[in-house]
Amino acid sequence: MSSVITGNLRPAILPRQLGKNSAHCLFRVRSFTTSVSRRNLTSKIRLSSTIFVETKPTAPAAVEKEDGGGASGLACPICYYPLTGISDSPLYVGATVGSNLQCNTCKKTYFGNQTHLDLVVSSGSKQYDESMPLATEFFRTPVISFLYERGWRQNFESLSNYQFTLQFDMAKNYLKPVLGGTIVDASCGSGMFTRLFSKSGLFSRVIALDFSENMLRQCYDFIEEEENFPKEKVTLVRADISRLPFESSAVDAVHAGAALHCWPSPSTAVAEISRVLRPGGVFVATTYILDGPFAFLPFLRTFRENIMGIAGSHIFLSEHELEDLCRTCGLVGFTCIRNGTFVMISARKRSS
């Protein structure tokens, strides 16, 4: 992918204002155009917000690396204290059956099954049950999980000119400052991005997380079908995006493809993402924006409220809403790439 950026560049922080050992150079870019060419596809992208171009990050890495898929960084979703393994089984995909993780504070034990570790608050409950909003429950059904990568996901791609692999390249670009670290593929679904992140070798550990047991089953099956897949770097976890089972500052990057609008409370979810990212850690997500020529009409907000009420999903009405969401959850350096209703956003955790 080649990318040409034109516009007004002015240093936001002069290099001499940065630490002596820092190789950072930040530029604030206002209202410019970038052309992206890829094979025959050339599309105009309008970057509508402040972007920070950052080189050679010096922020500390998150958790210890190369832990062989161990419990490091995993935390109890009730108290956020670290989980420790009470069996010797590694926690990578295909090896989680019979795994036991214990919270030494709550004394609660979490278990693994054939496909994933179950790290939701309600795991182990015998009598109590509760259902999530429709947008979450919908993806838990076996039929939707099965159909998802067999046609459903293509709907989202048809909202933009960006094919799946191009979205992956765009995400990788945003993730450059955190390569080599731990990435969480939040709401991974059937794992299309999880597989690409894993096979790219760009991250030391990939944690694929979803609330849907059936999506995780699909993710597991697709991984099993792959030859020479680096399973030892990948862990599948069942968790609620609003209650992430990680210690604070434990991960280098969170990716969330086509999921923000499905979450019951995007603000609680992004706040959780902000909590688990280490300083300098990167959040990249895709979603869609419903604006266009009728954006000013008040009925759109009413429509959204109705959708929220019925489906429990959230429709975004502008890029500014997404920027505001990230900012209010403690993330900085918001930038987005827009094409039609499709949008890819990125923001990062402030470096100390």
Ligand SMILES: C[S@@+](CC[C@H](N)C(=O)[O-])C[C@H]1O[C@@H](n2cnc3c(N)ncnc32)[C@H](O)[C@@H]1O
């Ligand atoms: C449209 S799919 C996106 C899947 C995948 N990221 C992709 O790019 O194709 C949305 C996913 O969000 C998940 N999800 C919905 N509510 C969730 C929640 N509360 N916690 C975690 N995941 C959730 C669903 O199970 C589903 O897999």
